Amino acid sequence: xxxxxxxxxxxxxxxxxxxxxxxxxxxxxxxxxxxxxxxxxxxxxxxxxxxxxxxxxxxxxxxxxxxxxxxxxxxxxxxxxxxxxxxxxxxxxxxxxxxxxxxxxxxxxxxxxx
Numbered sequence: 574x575x576x577x578x579x580x581x582x583x584x585x586x587x588x589x590x591x592x593x594x595x596x597x598x599x600x601x602x603x604x605x606x607x608x609x610x611x612x613x614x615x616x617x618x619x620x621x622x623x624x625x626x627x628x629x630x631x632x633x634x635x636x637x638x639x640x641x642x643x644x645x646x647x648x649x650x651x652x653x654x655x656x657x658x659x660x661x662x663x664x665x666x667x668x669x670x671x672x673x674x675x676x677x678x679x680x681x682x683x684x685x686x687x
Contacts, residue, residue, distance in 0.1 A: 580682070596655035602673040602680045604629035609683055610636065612668035619663045625649075626656040630676025636682075641666040 601672040602608050613619050630653055638661050646667070649659040651677060654658040661669060673680035 599681050602671060602682070604673055604675050604678055607670055607672040610669040610671050610682060611663060613663040613665055616664070616665050621661050621663050621669065622685045622687065623659045623661070623669065623671075623682055624656060624685075625651045625659060625671060625680065625682040627651040627653050627675070627680050628678035629653065629673060629680060630677050631651065632674035634671070634673045634675070634680050636661075637670045637672060638663065639668050639670055643678070660662045 578635070600608070601619055610623060611619075611621050621635055625634070625636055633653055634651040636649045636651065636659050637645050649657065649661075650677060651657045651659075671682050673678065
């Protein structure tokens, strides 16, 4: 019994050690929808990497960097049928938005922090 507990503890620690810090789950977004990816309420800048996929057809999707008032500061296109890795520095009060455009499928994204 004691050996089993030690083995399970070791395996749990090893599993935690192999998961990279700061990576969030893959999120699915329906065509024609938009969603908040990340917001930065902190007083320090955050470097964020987004892996975004557009599996909808007809219109390219995009990741948008917005300020606190909702004004678009920067756009990063994600063409139909592609996956793009996009890096942003998100300053205090700014946020990232994913706009999934088109029909017949979905988009997805994952986020990691530097």
